[in-house]
Amino acid sequence: MAGQQKETGRSHWKSRFGFVLAAAGSAVGLGNIWKFPYITGENGGGLFVLIYLVCILLVGLPIMIAEIMIGRAAQKQPVGAFEELNGGKTIWSAAGWMGVLAGFIILSFYVVVAGWSMDYTLKSIVNFTQPIEKEAAAETDLFIATADMESMQNYLIDKRLADQARMGESLLEREISKRQMDAFARFQAAVSAAEDPEEARRRLLTDEELQQTVTHVEAIQQQMQELRKGIEEQVRADVTGISDETLFRQVRMEKRRELVLAKVGVTFGNLYTNGWQSLMWAFLFMALTVGVVAGGVSAGIERACQILMPTLFALICTMVLYGAFQSGFPAAVSFVFSPDPSRLKPSGVLEALGHAFFTLSLGMGAMMTYGSYQSAKTGLFQEALMITFLDTLIALLACLMIFPITFSYGQEPTAGPGLVFMSMPLAFAEIGTGGMLLSILFFGLLFFAALTSALSLLEVCASYLIDQKDWSRPQAALATGVITLLVAVPSAFDGDPDTLLGTWHADYGKGFFDTVDHLASNWMLPLGGLLIAVYAGWVMPRKLQEAEVKDIPSWMFQGWLFVIRIVAPALVVVVLLQKVGIFDV
Numbered sequence: 001m002a003g004q005q006k007e008t009g010r011s012h013w014k015s016r017f018g019f020v021l022a023a024a025g026s027a028v029g030l031g032n033i034w035k036f037p038y039i040t041g042e043n044g045g046g047l048f049v050l051i052y053l054v055c056i057l058l059v060g061l062p063i064m065i066a067e068i069m070i071g072r073a074a075q076k077q078p079v080g081a082f083e084e085l086n087g088g089k090t091i092w093s094a095a096g097w098m099g100v101l102a103g104f105i106i107l108s109f110y111v112v113v114a115g116w117s118m119d120y121t122l123k124s125i126v127n128f129t130q131p132i133e134k135e136a137a138a139e140t141d142l143f144i145a146t147a148d149m150e151s152m153q154n155y156l157i158d159k160r161l162a163d164q165a166r167m168g169e170s171l172l173e174r175e176i177s178k179r180q181m182d183a184f185a186r187f188q189a190a191v192s193a194a195e196d197p198e199e200a201r202r203r204l205l206t207d208e209e210l211q212q213t214v215t216h217v218e219a220i221q222q223q224m225q226e227l228r229k230g231i232e233e234q235v236r237a238d239v240t241g242i243s244d245e246t247l248f249r250q251v252r253m254e255k256r257r258e259l260v261l262a263k264v265g266v267t268f269g270n271l272y273t274n275g276w277q278s279l280m281w282a283f284l285f286m287a288l289t290v291g292v293v294a295g296g297v298s299a300g301i302e303r304a305c306q307i308l309m310p311t312l313f314a315l316i317c318t319m320v321l322y323g324a325f326q327s328g329f330p331a332a333v334s335f336v337f338s339p340d341p342s343r344l345k346p347s348g349v350l351e352a353l354g355h356a357f358f359t360l361s362l363g364m365g366a367m368m369t370y371g372s373y374q375s376a377k378t379g380l381f382q383e384a385l386m387i388t389f390l391d392t393l394i395a396l397l398a399c400l401m402i403f404p405i406t407f408s409y410g411q412e413p414t415a416g417p418g419l420v421f422m423s424m425p426l427a428f429a430e431i432g433t434g435g436m437l438l439s440i441l442f443f444g445l446l447f448f449a450a451l452t453s454a455l456s457l458l459e460v461c462a463s464y465l466i467d468q469k470d471w472s473r474p475q476a477a478l479a480t481g482v483i484t485l486l487v488a489v490p491s492a493f494d495g496d497p498d499t500l501l502g503t504w505h506a507d508y509g510k511g512f513f514d515t516v517d518h519l520a521s522n523w524m525l526p527l528g529g530l531l532i533a534v535y536a537g538w539v540m541p542r543k544l545q546e547a548e549v550k551d552i553p554s555w556m557f558q559g560w561l562f563v564i565r566i567v568a569p570a571l572v573v574v575v576l577l578q579k580v581g582i583f584d585v
């Protein structure tokens with residue numbers, strides 16, 4: 001980014017490749033490896049992923065092109081860009097303003113999670129999974145030494161049945177809608193509360209709709225029960241039939257996994273509930289980010305990206321390969337890729353749209369700002385396509401890396417923001433000595449990916465002060481850093497039970513940082529993106545646009561114009577209005 005721009009005019013990326021690297025660095029971050037897998041888990045997998053992919057293609061990609069185009073034409077960050085192109089302050093400046101605000105909010109929780117990745121890098125260096133592994137092994141040995149044959153068989157039977165029950169649960173959800181389930185629960189409560197249950201039942205069932213629901217649910221429950229009886233017998237026969245040696249081996253594995261899972265959860269919990277520690281790491285991470293943005297050491301970062309990004313990619317591929325040999329792999333693939341309407345949460349569509357913006361760094365001017373540091377008027381479409389493809393690929397691979405582990409260990413995919421910190425160590429623990437190295441690499445690279453994204457977030461806010469208010473670069477970076485860190489305090493204390501914010505969870509149903517993430521990612525980014533799309537499609541002079549895209553066939557430009565004018569705005573408007581409750585879909 002611009003080091004000495006005051007004297008020499010706006011500085012630019014050294015090469016075309018420099019821009020792609022920086023933009024990809026901004027796009028690929030915690031959004032891909034931390035957030036995408038956990039929201040995919042919370043939103044039920046397949047269908048959510050499909051909607052996300054549609055949003056990427058029809059909304060994200062065209063808006064990425066629009067942002068780079070506007071930034072490059074104006075040679076300014078978002079607030080300045082709209083003023084530059086419109087010859088003064090207009091309503092469009094609001095888009096720029098909202099972008100700066102969204103940047104602050106996103107960065108404020110981003111630094112907390114990035115701080116966790118630093119904490120985990122350090123933990124990995126002292127090989128934190130080793131004691132976990134040792135304790136689990138010792139406790140497993142103790143369990144096996146003190147248990148007789150029969151209780152070991154029973155242990156294995158219970159484990160298998162729990163797995164089956166989990167699968168049955170999702171089967172049940174597929175057959176019975178949420179509404180039916182709620183109605184049935186209310187019906188049961190009313191019946192059991194009545195003085196004369198039989199009479200109450202008869203009276204309530206005169207309602208025809210309710211009667212249908214109750215019949216349907218009871219029939220399915222009946223079926224399930226019979227099925228379960230059959231399965232139970234089957235499992236019992238299977239387990240009692242295996243040899244002693246196999247029994248020992250399987251009990252050992254299951255028990256060890258169960259213990260490791262619990263201990264790894266405790267490790268994350270200790271960090272999450274310690275607000276001061278989270279804040280300390282967030283501070284450290286922020287200091288690094290400010291240092292890079294202020295000092296213009298970004299040239300070094302660009303160069304480091306050339307090595308570290310491919311390394312991250314290779315590491316993820318390695319872990320996907322590892323996952324492919326785990327027992328949970330088939331379940332993971334089907335979870336991520338088979339669309340199942342019954343598992344999608346109602347808020348899933350908005351979340352998928354919001355995440356398409358978040359993951360591609362769109363809707364708040366980050367790509368616009370990076371585009372403004374680009375001089376050569378070449379390769380806008382190809383570059384946008386390349387960045388989008390890379391980002392999407394890494395997000396999908398991250399799911400294929402995490403969920404096989406999740407399912408193999410019987411961990412819930414709905415584990416939430418701690419998912420990546422609680423699943424990856426399971427695998428590293430099992431791999432043993434080499435696992436320590438993989439663990440250091442993984443969390444270290446996650447930290448680095450977060451840094452290159454945080455840079456772009458801070459850059460949007462800082463370059464506003466630099467371009468519009470004539471601040472020096474170090475001043476601007478420091479000021480934005482300090483303010484963001486203040487906003488980050490409540491996010492750091494999100495899980496701390498000793499503070500008011502820790503209780504926010506219980507009172508509000510959502511953590512503080514979930515709440516600000518939701519506000520910024522799912523509302524501000526799509527709204528900002530909508531304004532950018534409308535501006536690029538309907539307001540920006542055609543001459544300016546054509547100057548930016550001289551090198552592509554006209555059908556491609558026309559296609560983009562159609563999508564940015566009609567399709568992308570329409571999709572965003574429909575999703576937002578549906579959420580506001582204007583109409584039912």
Ligand code: PHE
Nearest residue numbers: 027029030031358359361366
């Ligand atoms: N795209 C980044 C990620 O996926 C986050 C980000 C959002 C960066 C908005 C800049 C602007 O982690």
Ligand code: NA
Nearest residue numbers: 027028031359
């Ligand atoms: Na991303």
